[in-house]
Amino acid sequence: MGSMDCNAFFNQLDRWMEGERSAGAQAHLRGCPGCRGIVGDLDGIQQTARSMEAADAAPPERIWIALRAQLEQEGLIHEERHGWAEALRGWFDGVFSAVPRPALAGAYLVALIAVSIALAVPGYRRFNGTQVPTQPLTAQLNTAEQDAISSMMNSDPAVTASLQKNLAIVDNYIALCEKSVQEEPENEVARDYLYEAYQQKADLLAQITERGDDR
Amino acid sequence: MSSQPSLRSQRCWKTSAVLVPGLLLMGASPALADRIERHFKVDARPVVTIHNPTGLVTVRAWTKSEVMVVAKRATDRVDVDTEQIENRVEIVTRQIPDNASPADLRADLEISVPEDAELQIHNDSGGVNVSNVLGDMNVETIAADVALEDAAGYLTVKTVDGSFVCTRCAGRIEASSISGNFRFIDLRSYHVRAQTSEGNISFNGQFLPNGTYELKNYSGIIEVRFSPNDSFDMSATSLKGKVNNEAKLTPSMHHHGFGRFANSLFGTMNTGRAKLDLSSFNGTINILKKD
Numbered sequence: 001m002g003s004m005d006c007n008a009f010f011n012q013l014d015r016w017m018e019g020e021r022s023a024g025a026q027a028h029l030r031g032c033p034g035c036r037g038i039v040g041d042l043d044g045i046q047q048t049a050r051s052m053e054a055a056d057a058a059p060p061e062r063i064w065i066a067l068r069a070q071l072e073q074e075g076l077i078h079e080e081r082h083g084w085a086e087a088l089r090g091w092f093d094g095v096f097s098a099v100p101r102p103a104l105a106g107a108y109l110v111a112l113i114a115v116s117i118a119l120a121v122p123g124y125r126r127f128n129g130t131q132v133p134t135q136p137l138t139a140q141l142n143t144a145e146q147d148a149i150s151s152m153m154n155s156d157p158a159v160t161a162s163l164q165k166n167l168a169i170v171d172n173y174i175a176l177c178e179k180s181v182q183e184e185p186e187n188e189v190a191r192d193y194l195y196e197a198y199q200q201k202a203d204l205l206a207q208i209t210e211r212g213d214d215r
Numbered sequence: 216m217s218s219q220p221s222l223r224s225q226r227c228w229k230t231s232a233v234l235v236p237g238l239l240l241m242g243a244s245p246a247l248a249d250r251i252e253r254h255f256k257v258d259a260r261p262v263v264t265i266h267n268p269t270g271l272v273t274v275r276a277w278t279k280s281e282v283m284v285v286a287k288r289a290t291d292r293v294d295v296d297t298e299q300i301e302n303r304v305e306i307v308t309r310q311i312p313d314n315a316s317p318a319d320l321r322a323d324l325e326i327s328v329p330e331d332a333e334l335q336i337h338n339d340s341g342g343v344n345v346s347n348v349l350g351d352m353n354v355e356t357i358a359a360d361v362a363l364e365d366a367a368g369y370l371t372v373k374t375v376d377g378s379f380v381c382t383r384c385a386g387r388i389e390a391s392s393i394s395g396n397f398r399f400i401d402l403r404s405y406h407v408r409a410q411t412s413e414g415n416i417s418f419n420g421q422f423l424p425n426g427t428y429e430l431k432n433y434s435g436i437i438e439v440r441f442s443p444n445d446s447f448d449m450s451a452t453s454l455k456g457k458v459n460n461e462a463k464l465t466p467s468m469h470h471h472g473f474g475r476f477a478n479s480l481f482g483t484m485n486t487g488r489a490k491l492d493l494s495s496f497n498g499t500i501n502i503l504k505k506d
Contacts, residue, residue, distance in 0.1 A: 060438065156339060158340055159340050160316065162357055162376050163357060163375060165394070166393040169393055169412060169413050173433050180454070187454075189454050197412075200393065207357075207375070209418055
């Protein structure tokens with residue numbers, strides 16, 4: 001059997017993640033570092049989600065609802081053009097279905113970030129020749145940020161100031177890293193820093209929300 | 216950093232938040248409530264969870280099989296609840312009225328624990344000082360500085376902009392922050408993973424055989440001090456900044472460089488028994504001789 005292309009591989013990515021691995025997909029993955037990277041990211045997300053299943057924390061409805069609505073409304077990727085997007089989103093839902101919602105808020109963001117960056121950076125943009133816009137992700141992060149900040153209304157002003165200052169720091173690094181990735185699309189180190197900066201922001205937002213809900 | 220310890224602590228805080236007000240429930244008189252002392256008999260390896268958003272948390276090890284809590288409240292608008300569940304002692308500071316100001320909510324805690332105690336500490340602002348505790352530790356703060364002395368076990372420290380100083384620590388250390396500075400002094404750890412975005416990282420300690428030392432930031436300075444007899448295999452990369460090195464390294468054959476995109480240095484000192492990985496986005500990395 002001949003090796004499939006990236007788009008064909010993506011069409012069955014959800015099945016791959018559930019263990020259904022055809023010889024063609026395996027052959028493609030062996031020869032495609034881009035798809036290997038994405039599968040690696042998704043594996044990491046799956047493991048993270050599993051590790052969260054044991055947690056029994058109470059749900060912060062606000063951020064969950066906001067993120068969920070945002071995801072459903074905007075979509076991370078263009079469903080009308082990519083059938084695999086819907087399947088992948090279904091896989092996400094399945095993976096995170098057992099995860100408690102507070103963990104989910106952060107984890108979902110991190111997951112979206114991971115896939116978004118994997119898809120959006122130039123090194124991965126060869127699927128169907130289509131670029132994946134990062135605006136929906138930015139919008140989700142902004143919504144999450146607004147929710148998180150508003151949840152801190154009654155908090156210690158010094159703590160709130162510290163959190164806002166550090167959000168600005170992370171935003172600045174995201175901007176620097178994005179610039180760097182745009183200037184040097186093949187630079188894996190810059191891409192890793194960008195991914196980590198986004199991850200740090202998601203983590204910080206989840207932390208702020210949790211603090212807000214504790215009060 | 217692994218999210219597992221964080222989740223574990225989060226669960227504890229949530230559990231703590233619904234505790235039936237415990238033995239330290241305050242009376243109406245602020246004067247009577249200024250200092251409270253409670254004792255809990257524990258077995259080996261007790262778990263002590265401390266949730267004190269505002270105020271200083273000081274934990275010291277002692278030789279008794281007992282946990283002692285001394286709480287000093289700023290006002291009677293803050294309660295300190297404690298509860299013992301089997302071999303776990305939970306200490307939770309919480310506000311009584313909703314409209315209390317942050318200053319009203321301050322409580323300083325001094326806690327004595329057996330040296331093999333496991334600690335889970337959450338403190339937003341104030342500070343965390345722990346000395347001579349050898350059990351695992353998970354500390355999470357926002358603005359509070361963290362200082363650990365003579366600690367061991369699996370140490371995870373997460374701050375937003377609080378600094379972290381670890382003096383004579385051993386075991387495994389994982390630390391993360393956004394703008395906090397890290398200082399590792401006379402370290403004897405076999406595994407260190409430290410990441411801060413805007414902070415500086417200073418490492419002065421032993422490189423143990425088979426030890427791994429991973430220090431990373433976005434900006435700021437990473438400074439590592441070495442002795443002539445230290446043995447490590449080093450990778451130092453600053454994407455947009457500088458790498459300054461005083462170590463005599465033999466070129467490493469098994470590193471693939473990022474020379475095209477970054478300022479990198481790879482090499483082995485002596486026999487390369489430890490692994491040292493230093494990376495920065497636009498900060499400066501200094502590998503310097505010990506004074």
